Amino acid sequence: MDLAPASQPRRIVNGLSVDVEDWFHVGAFENTIARGEWDACDFRVERNVDCVLALFDRAGVKATFFTLGWVAERVPQAIRAIADAGHEIASHGYDHQRVFTMDRAAFAEDLRKSREILEDASGQAVTGYRAPSFSIDARNLWAFEELAQQGYAYSSSVAPIAHDHYGWREAPRFAFRPVEGAPLVELPVTTAMLGKRRMAAGGGGFFRTLPYGFSRWAINQVNREEGQPAIFYFHPWEVDPGQPRVAGAPLRSRLRHYTNLSAMEAKLERLLGDFSWGRIDAIAHNVAPDTQAEAA
Ligand SMILES: [Zn+2]
Numbered sequence: 001m002d003l004a005p006a007s008q009p010r011r012i013v014n015g016l017s018v019d020v021e022d023w024f025h026v027g028a029f030e031n032t033i034a035r036g037e038w039d040a041c042d043f044r045v046e047r048n049v050d051c052v053l054a055l056f057d058r059a060g061v062k063a064t065f066f067t068l069g070w071v072a073e074r075v076p077q078a079i080r081a082i083a084d085a086g087h088e089i090a091s092h093g094y095d096h097q098r099v100f101t102m103d104r105a106a107f108a109e110d111l112r113k114s115r116e117i118l119e120d121a122s123g124q125a126v127t128g129y130r131a132p133s134f135s136i137d138a139r140n141l142w143a144f145e146e147l148a149q150q151g152y153a154y155s156s157s158v159a160p161i162a163h164d165h166y167g168w169r170e171a172p173r174f175a176f177r178p179v180e181g182a183p184l185v186e187l188p189v190t191t192a193m194l195g196k197r198r199m200a201a202g203g204g205g206f207f208r209t210l211p212y213g214f215s216r217w218a219i220n221q222v223n224r225e226e227g228q229p230a231i232f233y234f235h236p237w238e239v240d241p242g243q244p245r246v247a248g249a250p251l252r253s254r255l256r257h258y259t260n261l262s263a264m265e266a267k268l269e270r271l272l273g274d275f276s277w278g279r280i281d282a283i284a285h286n287v288a289p290d291t292q293a294e295a296a
Pocket of ligand 1: 019021092096132133
């Protein structure tokens with residue numbers, strides 16, 4: 001039974017995603033915790049993923065989990081549990097190396113290696129990719145050619161905004177085909193327009209630190225005024241107030257990482273209830289075939 005008033009437009013299904021990495025993988029701590037120390041860190045991603053799966057189950061939503069190969073190697077059973085619950089397993093690369101720090105051959109190998117690990121763990125075909133720290137921009141458009149060549153259906157690797165750690169501010173804000181003649185679709189993380197300014201509105205630290213009302217306003221604007229799905233993301237460590245505190249990291253990184261962790265779960269619950277959400281492969285699949293190549 002549909003109780004929505006007749007004048008209400010059909011609700012757009014937005015893309016919900018989780019970047020599956022642990023608290024010590026984040027870019028903000030890369031100068032504080034070396035890769036070689038990761039295995040000695042308190043490994044919390046599995047229980048945090050359980051918490052996220054329970055949250056999605058209560059809300060009745062399916063999502064895409066962009067997962068590090070490094071994580072899937074260590075807890076393949078957690079990856080299988082995500083897939084078995086009806087969610088999509090997609091790639092977040094092997095060990096969170098930003099794409100613009102690699103050359104094309106290294107990127108190709110990173111893609112191949114992580115896909116194999118993820119497909120083995122999940123029993124699903126992997127067709128989606130998200131670059132660590134949204135690290136595809138005007139400097140490395142060859143990354144899209146590599147993704148197309150390896151048969152990926154979509155990428156969600158662009159932040160069309162200026163940010164201190166990442167961003168490609170002139171990129172299209174909505175779905176585009178970055179490689180002429182290839183079906184590959186790029187679905188940038190959501191921004192909203194405040195006057196002429198692009199505001200980050202697709203999740204991460206912005207969602208956690210700003211009042212919930214901003215995200216609700218932004219997603220409403222994207223859905224109702226622009227008629228587009230939002231692409232939203234968060235991390236399992238963001239629902240874990242008990243994670244270890246990294247003392248040596250810069251103050252700005254610490255503020256960004258630890259603010260409002262304990263309020264995050266309730267905030268996500270509201271977000272999941274206020275909008276419709278689904279897997280990103282479904283959104284990529286629905287992008288009109290005549291959507292133009294805009295970037296390269
Ligand atoms: Zn990440």
